[in-house]
Amino acid sequence: MSIDMAQFVDAFLEESFEGLERMETELLALDGGDPETLNTIFRCAHSIKGGAGTFGFGAISEFTHGVETLLDRMRNGEQDAAPETVNLLLRAVDILRAQLHAARDGGEADAAEVAEVRTLIEAHLGDAAPPRDPAPSDGSEEGPGDGNDDGPRGWRIHFRPYADLMRTGNDPLRMFEVLAELGRLTVHCETDRLPDSAEAFDPEDCYLAWTLELEGDATGDQIEEVFEWVEDECDLVIEPLEAAPVAPDESSAPEPGAAADTPARPETAAKGSGGSARGAESSSMRVNTGKIDALIDMVGELVITQSMLTDISEQLEEDPSQMEAQIERLRTGLAELERNTRELQESVMGIRMVPIAQVFNRFPRLVHDISGQLGKQIELTLKGEYTEIDKTVMEHLGDPLVHLVRNAVDHGIERPEARAAAGKPETGQVTLEAYHRGGNVIIEIRDDGKGMDADRILAKARDTGLVGPNQQLDRHEILQLVFEPGLSTADQVSDLSGRGVGMDVVKKNIRGLGGNVELESEPGKGSRLTIRLPLTLSIMDGQLLKVGDETFVIPLIAIVESLQTLPESVKQAFGKLPLYRLRDEYIPIIDLAALFGRAEPSPLPERALLVVAEADDQRVALRVDDLLGQQQVVIKTLETNFRKVPGTAGATILGDGQVALILDVAGIARMAAGRDTRAA
Amino acid sequence: MANDATQSIHDPATAGEDQYLTFILAEEEYGVDILRVQEIKGWERPTPLPNTPDYIRGVINVRGMIVPIIDMRLRFRMEPMEYGPTTVVIMLRVINEDRERVMGVVVDAVSEVYSIGADDLQPAPDFNSRIGIDFVRGLATIDEKMILMLDIDTLLGPGLIASEDAIAEGAPA
Numbered sequence: 001m002s003i004d005m006a007q008f009v010d011a012f013l014e015e016s017f018e019g020l021e022r023m024e025t026e027l028l029a030l031d032g033g034d035p036e037t038l039n040t041i042f043r044c045a046h047s048i049k050g051g052a053g054t055f056g057f058g059a060i061s062e063f064t065h066g067v068e069t070l071l072d073r074m075r076n077g078e079q080d081a082a083p084e085t086v087n088l089l090l091r092a093v094d095i096l097r098a099q100l101h102a103a104r105d106g107g108e109a110d111a112a113e114v115a116e117v118r119t120l121i122e123a124h125l126g127d128a129a130p131p132r133d134p135a136p137s138d139g140s141e142e143g144p145g146d147g148n149d150d151g152p153r154g155w156r157i158h159f160r161p162y163a164d165l166m167r168t169g170n171d172p173l174r175m176f177e178v179l180a181e182l183g184r185l186t187v188h189c190e191t192d193r194l195p196d197s198a199e200a201f202d203p204e205d206c207y208l209a210w211t212l213e214l215e216g217d218a219t220g221d222q223i224e225e226v227f228e229w230v231e232d233e234c235d236l237v238i239e240p241l242e243a244a245p246v247a248p249d250e251s252s253a254p255e256p257g258a259a260a261d262t263p264a265r266p267e268t269a270a271k272g273s274g275g276s277a278r279g280a281e282s283s284s285m286r287v288n289t290g291k292i293d294a295l296i297d298m299v300g301e302l303v304i305t306q307s308m309l310t311d312i313s314e315q316l317e318e319d320p321s322q323m324e325a326q327i328e329r330l331r332t333g334l335a336e337l338e339r340n341t342r343e344l345q346e347s348v349m350g351i352r353m354v355p356i357a358q359v360f361n362r363f364p365r366l367v368h369d370i371s372g373q374l375g376k377q378i379e380l381t382l383k384g385e386y387t388e389i390d391k392t393v394m395e396h397l398g399d400p401l402v403h404l405v406r407n408a409v410d411h412g413i414e415r416p417e418a419r420a421a422a423g424k425p426e427t428g429q430v431t432l433e434a435y436h437r438g439g440n441v442i443i444e445i446r447d448d449g450k451g452m453d454a455d456r457i458l459a460k461a462r463d464t465g466l467v468g469p470n471q472q473l474d475r476h477e478i479l480q481l482v483f484e485p486g487l488s489t490a491d492q493v494s495d496l497s498g499r500g501v502g503m504d505v506v507k508k509n510i511r512g513l514g515g516n517v518e519l520e521s522e523p524g525k526g527s528r529l530t531i532r533l534p535l536t537l538s539i540m541d542g543q544l545l546k547v548g549d550e551t552f553v554i555p556l557i558a559i560v561e562s563l564q565t566l567p568e569s570v571k572q573a574f575g576k577l578p579l580y581r582l583r584d585e586y587i588p589i590i591d592l593a594a595l596f597g598r599a600e601p602s603p604l605p606e607r608a609l610l611v612v613a614e615a616d617d618q619r620v621a622l623r624v625d626d627l628l629g630q631q632q633v634v635i636k637t638l639e640t641n642f643r644k645v646p647g648t649a650g651a652t653i654l655g656d657g658q659v660a661l662i663l664d665v666a667g668i669a670r671m672a673a674g675r676d677t678r679a680a
Numbered sequence: 681m682a683n684d685a686t687q688s689i690h691d692p693a694t695a696g697e698d699q700y701l702t703f704i705l706a707e708e709e710y711g712v713d714i715l716r717v718q719e720i721k722g723w724e725r726p727t728p729l730p731n732t733p734d735y736i737r738g739v740i741n742v743r744g745m746i747v748p749i750i751d752m753r754l755r756f757r758m759e760p761m762e763y764g765p766t767t768v769v770i771m772l773r774v775i776n777e778d779r780e781r782v783m784g785v786v787v788d789a790v791s792e793v794y795s796i797g798a799d800d801l802q803p804a805p806d807f808n809s810r811i812g813i814d815f816v817r818g819l820a821t822i823d824e825k826m827i828l829m830l831d832i833d834t835l836l837g838p839g840l841i842a843s844e845d846a847i848a849e850g851a852p853a
Contacts, residue, residue, distance in 0.1 A: 550727065596730030638739065641781040642748040647730050653741045659727040
């Protein structure tokens with residue numbers, strides 16, 4: 001390859017991974033061999049095969065060929081879409097995924113497994129197919145699958161392109177040249193379709209058809225590859241030449257070399273391109289063209305606003321007497337600019353938004369596999385897959401969601417017998433739903449399984465000391481205990497509660513994304529987990545406040561309320577730990593200036609300003625000197641050029657260019673509790 | 681600011697020579713690899729960070745990037761100096777653990793640019809002091825002046841970034 005293919009390889013890999021996901025989804029949805037679904041699956045496999053061939057991933061292309069053949073037979077009704085066939089195809093998808101990963105990262109897919117699945121596919125295709133060479137067995141238009149290992153000594157190709165073949169940039173001549181390299185090629189041109197009159201002749205149409213005879217050891221695969229890109233634009237029949245043996249030794253001398261080369265070369269190519277492909281993987285994403293177009297429109301508006309402002313400034317210079325009117329125009333212009341900027345910002349942020357389907361899509365397979373293993377009947381419903389979410393949030397969402405869905409299937413839904421006994425339908429329902437609500441993305445995982453017994457959770461929590469003997473909790477509070485490390489990691493409880501281990505980890509991960517997770521459950525009826533996530537990690541609504549000379553930002557979502565202290569509500573513990581009594585709760589008052597090492601602790605003034613904030617179910621009252629405005633702030637991390645600073649969740653740049661630190665309420669609560677001033 | 685003429689004691693084109701930007705701290709001259717200098721800025725008041733050593737003055741906004749500012753006098757436990765209009769911040773690219781960070785160092789003034797061959801660098805003597813010297817790349821003598829060439833990756837490395845103070849004394853509580 002003379003041009004640098006690496007960039008195309010990236011795109012191919014990305015598309016192939018998407019294709020595989022699609023295949024997987026459709027395979028799972030394949031009900032009794034619906035032809036449309038089969039077509040979709042077939043097309044995915046076909047694109048992967050084509051691309052893999054083009055980019056020299058011979059092993060992938062070869063393996064996909066078998067898959068494609070099987071799919072083709074299924075869509076032609078020659079093969080049933082039996083569950084075992086679907087399972088085999090799912091395994092094939094796994095193999096392909098492994099192979100593509102290997103191609104990207106420069107490793108090797110597990111050869112034994114590849115061979116095993118391939119053999120299974122070939123067995124499915126029937127005994128006629130010779131092992132390890134599925135090519136001649138291709139059951140579609142390409143010809144009868146009667147190839148033997150000796151193979152035909154040549155091929156006859158009937159190639160009848162549709163009229164617009166050449167409009168798509170394909171050139172038969174070039175294809176023949178490639179064929180000619182594979183052996184001795186004889187070309188007969190058929191002119192029967194040529195129009196009679198010159199008027200009817202469109203010079204851009206292809207009226208010709210050809211019958212080609214290729215003598216030599218070329219395999220059916222090699223020939224198909226030549227016609228790869230025109231398959232849908234022509235009638236093509238490839239059949240072996242009967243009894244036309246050419247002197248095998250002589251003419252085949254260069255051929256075996258070429259044939260042997262085919263698998264070898266692609267593998268080295270795969271390794272070579274792996275490194276560069278991997279490097280780009282994490283930093284690229286596909287963006288909907290509509291979003292880019294919208295962005296271009298907005299930039300257009302911005303340019304118009306800018307020229308309008310320039311115009312105003314020129315007019316002001318030329319004719320200062322019109323000052324008043326121009327200032328009015330200037331105001332309008334600036335308002336316009338502000339609107340443009342805000343829209344542009346929203347759109348640019350929107351580019352990072354991807355449909356949550358990218359995470360959801362893995363679940364049909366997961367549920368299919370687990371329920372199969374467990375002997376449960378489960379129907380998974382996905383809703384709101386096109387809800388958009390920040391790419392980074394989504395990337396970190398996968399693991400917690402897998403955990404929760406697995407739990408629902410594993411522990412939530414009962415076996416069919418148990419369900420029948422409980423008077424429920426044998427097939428359990430698991431629903432995964434995403435939607436937007438008030439600047440948040442909500443993801444719900446619902447099941448109609450056995451639910452959780454709050455009394456037993458509470459008993460367990462009291463056993464482990466998580467809940468004091470006299471502590472009273474309402475039902476909702478008890479259920480949230482499953483997210484506590486002490487409780488959910490105990491194996492016994494997973495049976496008791498109907499939930500598996502690691503809920504604390506799930507909660508931690510979701511907290512890490514600035515979100516929250518809650519559980520509702522009713523014994524016998526099922527459970528519902530609600531995950532609330534911020535739309536994006538890089539912008540948030542903040543409250544600006546002043547402590548001493550400094551401006552800080554506190555996430556608006558963390559604020560419970562702001563208040564002026566009532567002297568009678570300020571209490572002291574141990575003579576120096578001030579607490580504020582807010583309704584029935586005592587909340588520690590935190591002297592931020594002292595906590596941040598800025599000033600000596602100072603006594604609380606008579607009427608102090610407090611911001612009551614909550615994080616990790618803990619409330620603190622921050623002593624502040626002034627409350628400034630609220631605004632959206634862009635979150636910047638301190639770690640880029642420094643490190644994480646305890647008590648802060650990053651920084652932002654204010655309108656005047658100054659840096660303001662964003663307060664991390666949970667971190668501050670920890671610091672105040674343990675005087676933990678060290679790095680977290 | 682600095683005398684912008686490149687002074688060199690040797691032919692600047694000679695291979696094996698590095699160019700150093702030097703700066704002044706209390707009348708002493710120090711040098712850093714000029715390829716690591718991103719820009720030179722005037723002093724502006726940074727936003728202080730909580731519970732960090734005194735020599736970490738805080739962070740500033742450099743074209744949308746949050747950059748920490750380190751006072752070299754305080755870092756070397758020299759007498760602090762009032763910041764004024766001539767106080768200069770050198771933005772340096774510090775490379776550690778495959779990561780590049782940008783940090784600003786506050787110095788009294790920027791001095792010269794010198795080309796110095798590796799052979800002309802003497803190893804640093806044992807200062808027998810509580811200041812670790814692993815961040816001194818070597819000493820050079822130019823016009824009878826001694827210049828300490830600093831290895832900024834070590835000087836502004838993980839030890840400084842870590843919350844624990846790299847040099848003997850702890851952070852102010």
